[in-house]
Amino acid sequence: MAYVHSGSSTWRRELVWRVAEVLKKLGTGGVFVDQTLCTWNCDNGLVENISTSEGMVALTRELSELEGPPAIAGEGRNEMCMRYLSFAQAHLFTSWHKNCDKFEELDPAPVNELLYGELCKTIGYANLAGDDPDSNLRIETHHRLGALPTLCGVTPEQIENPTPGVRRILERATDHNPRVRWFCEGGRRKGSGRKGKADARGVFKCDGEVRF
Secondary structure (H helix, E strand, O other), X not given: OOOOOOOOHHHHXXXXXXXXXXXXXXXXXXXXXXXXXXXXXXXXXXXXXXXXXXXXXXXXXXXXXXOOOOEEEEEOOOOOHHHOOOEEEOOOOOOOOOOOOOHHHOOXXXXXXXXXOOOOEEEOOOOEOOOOHHHHHHHHHHHHOOOEOOOEOOOHHHHHOOOHHHHHHHHHHHHHOOOOOOOOOOOEOOOOOOEOEEOOOOOEEEOOEEEO
């Protein structure tokens, strides 16, 4: 998105067609569109008489009209891109990949969640493995800002034998969606005595059922 002007209908048709083919082939119910926040592209010039912002709205709308329809996720949530997104990555201010100086002293307010949370939910972004104090602080900040429980950069082993930070995220995911069941105690189903395993994608399997 940072390199192609989204106002080009030819480019949008090609991208949407390719996404449709992948969705059909894999049978998945969603697609993530990276860099939907890159609305400053091409010095805000016009292509086919529309701006990059208008083009991004058009692209996410056209994707949302595919058969299904699929859930569309993107990067960044604002009054432009949230219209057709179900989920959007939230960037912590000046702390996109690592915490800025004195990050622990910040007191964020969920203004964006107040404005757009009923239309588009946020998910966390980068360094959310819950394996050190900085990562745990980022997780808690996203939680305060209303983001859905998010893990990023974890291994299957960390899912099977979660740290307190990972366990907290998995339990919050259960609270958000009762259909998601997490059996604690190191990935052991309570009362069963049988240990589950996480596959290469990090999906936790226990007793023949898929569990997180």
